[in-house]
Amino acid sequence: MTKLFHPTILVVNDDGITAPGIKAMMHVMKEIGRVVVVAPDSPQSGMGHAITIGKPLRLDEVDLYEGIEMYRCSGTPVDCVKLAVTKIFKGKKPDLCVSGINHGLNNSINVLYSGTMSAAVEGAIESIPSIGYSLDDYNMDANFQHCLKYVKEIALQVLQNGMPTGTLLNVNFPNTANIKGIKICRQANAKWAEEFDQRVDPYKRPYYWLTGVFQNNDNGEDTDVWALDHHYASVVPVQFDMTAHHAIPVLHSWKFNV
Amino acid sequence: MTKLFHPTILVVNDDGITAPGIKAMMHVMKEIGRVVVVAPDSPQSGMGHAITIGKPLRLDEVDLYEGIEMYRCSGTPVDCVKLAVTKIFKGKKPDLCVSGINHGLNNSINVLYSGTMSAAVEGAIESIPSIGYSLDDYNMDANFQHCLKYVKEIALQVLQNGMPTGTLLNVNFPNTANIKGIKICRQANAKWAEEFDQRVDPYKRPYYWLTGVFQNNDNGEDTDVWALDHHYASVVPVQFDMTAHHAIPVLHSWKFNV
Numbered sequence: 220m221t222k223l224f225h226p227t228i229l230v231v232n233d234d235g236i237t238a239p240g241i242k243a244m245m246h247v248m249k250e251i252g253r254v255v256v257v258a259p260d261s262p263q264s265g266m267g268h269a270i271t272i273g274k275p276l277r278l279d280e281v282d283l284y285e286g287i288e289m290y291r292c293s294g295t296p297v298d299c300v301k302l303a304v305t306k307i308f309k310g311k312k313p314d315l316c317v318s319g320i321n322h323g324l325n326n327s328i329n330v331l332y333s334g335t336m337s338a339a340v341e342g343a344i345e346s347i348p349s350i351g352y353s354l355d356d357y358n359m360d361a362n363f364q365h366c367l368k369y370v371k372e373i374a375l376q377v378l379q380n381g382m383p384t385g386t387l388l389n390v391n392f393p394n395t396a397n398i399k400g401i402k403i404c405r406q407a408n409a410k411w412a413e414e415f416d417q418r419v420d421p422y423k424r425p426y427y428w429l430t431g432v433f434q435n436n437d438n439g440e441d442t443d444v445w446a447l448d449h450h451y452a453s454v455v456p457v458q459f460d461m462t463a464h465h466a467i468p469v470l471h472s473w474k475f476n477v
Numbered sequence: 478m479t480k481l482f483h484p485t486i487l488v489v490n491d492d493g494i495t496a497p498g499i500k501a502m503m504h505v506m507k508e509i510g511r512v513v514v515v516a517p518d519s520p521q522s523g524m525g526h527a528i529t530i531g532k533p534l535r536l537d538e539v540d541l542y543e544g545i546e547m548y549r550c551s552g553t554p555v556d557c558v559k560l561a562v563t564k565i566f567k568g569k570k571p572d573l574c575v576s577g578i579n580h581g582l583n584n585s586i587n588v589l590y591s592g593t594m595s596a597a598v599e600g601a602i603e604s605i606p607s608i609g610y611s612l613d614d615y616n617m618d619a620n621f622q623h624c625l626k627y628v629k630e631i632a633l634q635v636l637q638n639g640m641p642t643g644t645l646l647n648v649n650f651p652n653t654a655n656i657k658g659i660k661i662c663r664q665a666n667a668k669w670a671e672e673f674d675q676r677v678d679p680y681k682r683p684y685y686w687l688t689g690v691f692q693n694n695d696n697g698e699d700t701d702v703w704a705l706d707h708h709y710a711s712v713v714p715v716q717f718d719m720t721a722h723h724a725i726p727v728l729h730s731w732k733f734n735v
Contacts, residue, residue, distance in 0.1 A: 273522070
């Protein structure tokens with residue numbers, strides 16, 4: 220691949236600016252181009268596409284790693300992208316937006332709950348080629364080493380080819396030193412079966428912790444769940460047009476009595 | 478339409494349990510069946526599909542309106558649906574989940590940012606026929622009267638017909654006493670052009686308020702933006718499979734050097 224230019228790359232995440240995953244990401248991206256990091260000042264996992272309404276945001280430049288322009292933001296991952304585009308890049312958009320590397324998978328239905336993926340979605344809404352990356356390891360001492368060559372190659376491909384209009388990539392890595400390769404996939408039909416751990420506080424009032432079990436209801440061998448189970452990196456093209464186009468004719472057949 | 482049964486209806490929102498919009502909704506739904514309200518204890522607009530991880534949740538029964546079973550929840554709109562399904566319905570799912578009526582539109586790209594719509598999406602993930610409703614009036618004294626017959630009729634149609642697997646409805650109402658009827662639509666290709674109002678706090682440090690201008694980039698007459706501009710109620714079928722299926726062949730044509 221010919222590198223035709225020195226691209227500007229916006230790096231975001233949801234685990235917060237001090238997470239090892241974003242450190243791994245920014246060092247890989249520095250091999251490709253100019254890196255600007257805008258990340259939450261605290262963990263924002265599970266924030267989905269939340270934005271901050273009704274309270275003000277802070278954005279402060281920080282000096283954590285030499286030679287990398289970095290800002291910490293008091294808002295959500297999506298706020299970080301909006302602030303970056305408006306206040307840092309000021310309309311001159313970056314060539315690429317990468318989010319992560321997330322500590323924990325964002326495959327299948329997790330694309331909806333994930334702050335990592337929502338930041339990448341927001342990048343795509345801003346017409347920036349965007350990728351979210353996640354590794355199947357929730358630990359803060361997760362080892363990102365084995366996935367870095369894939370992170371870099373997928374970013375280079377997106378820079379070279381561009382993304383089809385209105386799409387971005389959701390990339391997930393299995394937690395293994397022997398990743399077998401890349402599989403292009405669709406989002407598996409899966410969900411979380413919630414369980415709430417009910418406890419009683421010192422004042423005798425109940426409270427609940429959200430927990431759950433991931434349930435895959437999809438036997439397809441073209442899904443991200445299948446690819447990860449078989450030690451492949453999964454690459455799902457994602458869109459933010461949520462219209463169920465196939466359901467439009469069904470609704471036209473309904474007779475509304477109003 | 479024959480009402481074959483007395484359905485159980487879960488009512489949620491993102492403006493909080495005391496909002497006039499949810500009051501209007503619960504009274505309409507009470508004409509159809511048994512109503513159970515589970516709503517945030519404070520406004521949660523713009524929370525998207527956020528869930529609460531890392532801190533506990535509260536769920537308390539409250540007695541605000543005679544004859545209606547109501548719970549306030551300390552979490553997000555999506556948390557409300559998860560807690561309702563798990564802790565209140567305990568696996569015996571409601572026949573319908575309705576969210577709103579939101580104070581303010583959730584058409585087009587707003588489906589991603591909206592807590593109202595994300596609660597309805599979560600209902601659909603739980604295989605409950607689900608509808609999000611919104612009115613083009615952000616004021617707390619918004620007049621919901623003109624849209625109530627549509628709210629009821631659309632709910633009855635969903636109860637009668639069911640929803641295609643993996644879909645739900647996003648219903649928006651124009652702010653007019655003369656709604657012309659219902660249009661089945663697709664999500665318009667539109668976005669927010671962000672503007673951050675930058676101020677300085679009493680300690681001389683900058684802070685930012687998120688504001689923005691809604692930009693419609695879609696001339697189609699089959700969109701929700703068009704319908705609302707022309708005084709129709711817009712009904713968009715929404716799905717939570719975010720796979721950009723049309724982009725899969727494109728990605729297969731890329732040559733990954735890894």
